Amino acid sequence: MSRVFLTGAGPGDPELLTLKAARVLASAEVVLHDSLVDPRIIAMANPEARIIDVGKRCGRHSATQEQICDLLVAEALAGHLVVRLKGGDPMIFGRATEEMDALRAKKIDFEIIPGITAASAAAAGTKISLTQRNIARSLHIITGHGADGGLPGHDFAALTKSGGTLAIYMGGETLPGLAAHFIESGMEPSMPALLIENASLPNERHLPATIATLPGLHAAHTAAGPVLILVGEALRATNETVPVCLESALANG
Ligand SMILES: C[S@@+](CC[C@H](N)C(=O)[O-])C[C@H]1O[C@@H](n2cnc3c(N)ncnc32)[C@H](O)[C@@H]1O
Secondary structure, eight states, rough: OEEEEEOOSSSGGGGGOOHHHHHHHHHSSSSETTSSSSSHHTTOTTTTSSEOOOOTTEEEEEOOOOHHHHHHHHHHTOOOEEEEHEEEEHHSSSOOOHHHHHHTTTTTEEEOOOOOOHHHHHHHHHTTTTTTTOOOOOEEEEEEOTTTSOOOOOOOHHHHOOOOEEEEEEEEHHHHHHHHHHOOOOOOOHHHHHHHHTTTTTOOOOEETTTTHHHHHHHHHHHOOOEEEESSGGGGGGGGHHHHHHHHHHHHH
């Protein structure tokens, strides 16, 4: 039986944790967690467990990925029940491959416990189906930043042509460049776009706009929490809620 669990902590709300994640956390001997994991979830761990914050936040590493892999392997080889807790789903922009490879290299068995990813939480928070029938036939989960911290090398024209909904992770800092690339690649400047900060948490904030206006709006309302950007025709459904969301965004400063 596995004693190592790469575990999704979900988007933040502790109630969105899976029962399985809660169960392994309660019996963990060591918990290695990322900085985006809500403290209320970490508090659900076995009180005897050693809790180690490996504190990575979207490219700004406090421990390198190599150090995290080494620690994970060392704790597993010591025979501990290890829960590697990651925000959202471990298999979506979660650097799971490096950790799985490190474990496989030492023939350490492990299990993946999926979590609710940020895009699902954002869809729930906005009450917008990301694959609305007859409007969006696909959903594209893409990164907003490249390996060097700049813009990613997406085929922006192909993404624009797909007509699907784009869920852009880690795109807060590169949003102006992303928007410019999409517009240059043929996206209508009026294409609906929505930024969701802190999805699933009490301080969740929505900025509904268009691909052309979202960068300016975002710059005027600096986000402190993680942000997800949704783009696509499916977002037109937000038209009704725009004044309400904008009002609350402005009120929250
Ligand atoms: C390194 S990625 C990890 C994604 C995670 N594995 C998942 O499945 O959601 C971090 C990015 O996920 C997004 N994110 C994570 N939690 C979020 C939340 N509660 N609200 C909005 N975006 C979130 C942001 O784009 C953030 O920059």
